[in-house]
Amino acid sequence: MVEGFPDNLGGWSVVTIFKEGWRLLSSYFRLLHPFIMAFLLPVVLLELVQMLGFAWMISHGSHPHPHPHPHHHYHHNSLQPGHFLHHHFHPDQFYHHHFHHHYSGFQGFHSSSEGSVGSEVYAPTPAPTPCPHPHPPHPHPPVMMGLAVAIVMWLLISLAMAAISKIVEYIYANGEEDPSIIKSTFKSLPEALFRQFVTFLWLLLITAVTVFVISVPFHLILRFFKHSLNVHIVIILKKVLVGIVLLVLGIVFLFAQLIAVLEPANYGLAALKKSPNLFKTKLAPALIYVLADLVVAAAFSILVQFAVFFPATGKLPFWIVCILAILVALLYLAYKVYFLLVVIVLYFSSKLKYDAEEQYLPVHSEEDNPYTPLVVPSEN
Template identity: 45%
Template sequence: MVEGYPYGLGGWGVPAIFREGGRLFGRYIGLLSPFIFAFLLPTALIQLLELFGLAWWASGQSPFIPPGPHPHSFASKISVGLDGYNPPPPPPVTGRTILIMFAVGILMWLLASLAVASICKAVEYIYAEQEENPSVIKSIFSSLPGALFRLFVTSIWVLLLTLATIITVSLPFYLLALVFKQAPILALLQQVFLSVSLTILGFIFLLSQEVAVLEPAHYGLSALKKSAKLVQEKFLPALTLFALTILVGGLLSRLSTFIGASYFDSGKLPRWAVYVLAVIFAVLYLVFLVYVLLVTVVLYFSSKLKYDAEEGSLPEFLHSSNENPYAPLVVPAEN
């Protein structure tokens, strides 16, 4: 039998939730690895290719971006003379570049959504307290199309609310700019208010994907509302996870920038060292993605148990005694 909910999960705080994410990562790597290799590894490889793509761009060899020296490359510095550095503008954006960027964006969303859905389903199986199912991986893969649809609808609502927030926050500043034309402080205030508003929005919707995957009746706007309620239940753990994601993501971004700068300014590091750093970056990014996903799912279950206890209900999949969501898709023949 799979293990079921850890004792006291609904009352866990920050340290216990983060430890549980690491425990699941170590103990159930065999269950998680098919989804890591299928969805998260390609995401890390795309990030790795992006690093090498910048290097190709620097030498004018990129098959994706129009030829021309990168504004921070040696070639661009030499082209404007040795007595001063005034980098030229980047190459013009073409229709082909836009299409490729759009296609990569769609691919990244698809991979991220499938990763969220599969990891959620895997942790749900671990916490289901039912008989072990030898075909659980196959069952989870078969459930992904439905979860992907719910995630798509939820993402559309997130996009609409994000656009509405941007318009609502920016409009007063644009109107004030018409009156006070020589007031650069308005642009700064607009950026501050916009950043704060979007950060709050992202925090409130922190668990919306988990809700959309694990609660089929709640997706789209309903998932966003439910996420706000669950985040309230575990405000400090949710805030810690949100802040850690931003902090570590920022550090990885700095590492990516350092690797790119090391390639562009070839005097800093030999090429082989840059390749090693790029691979290390990809591995760190992969581990970071898996761990954050696991902690987020644990946070969801902890918040939901507390929320359901206050509402006097239990998680939906525990209600069903006659229906196992992980019933084997292939029944082995009897001897």
């Protein structure tokens, strides 16, 4: 028999929630490992291939992000908010902004400020200098490849979150530990993925509108008062504000995805509306979780940056870098699995407390459990 909801789950502290994540991983790895291998391991392998690819290019004297030609200048339309949105919603950049705060680590080091409009945009544009060589057209394959990788990453991460959250729900449902739940969970994933996709589309729309609304006032200020204001300070303020908004939306989206999976009636805009309410019920543990997640992701980014640029220094041969990269990838996989379990436990803790505060918890018998999982063990 599995244990059902732990006592006082809704009132747990952040330390207890992190301990519960470890307990689930160690006690129920047999139920979790098929989904880890099917979804999270390919994510880590994709990250590993990209990391080694960057290391190889750097060791052979090429840079993954070539700088623009020195004679290239921004045109006047760079001032427009639409141009700003274009930079913030570059396919590869958007993935990094929204998915690693809670899904990131490996690629964070190379998503630099090149995706943002710099202060030089608002400076007077000098007369163009003739360029001795024609400008090569912008390569479309890398952009399409980045978009394809971002889509695959989103699919794998969403499927992993849906599957593992359903397994945790099953563990907490006080039912028998039937291995057929694995097959049943796989069958239930398409519907869950659809609800996650609708929720994601709503997030895209809200994010685009929010970034546009934030950009317009700064655009007007810099356009009409650029001679009386410090342009660099205004640009920094805009970037900080946009960064805070993207972080908040990322946190809201994190809970919204779990709501879309585990509460079929609430997905899309409904999930995004409910997510802040759940987040507020466990505000301190949720903020500590986000901070811990960001710190660990930043640590992995530093490790990856060292691993990528080591071959260029000549201090380590490339094969040693490959071994180090594989070790980092294994640690990264453990980190992703563990933190995913922790946020799922945090969701259940928040939901129990929220339901209790809103008096949604009905009186029920053992045979009428309101938290019976949405997936039912299928017959072999």
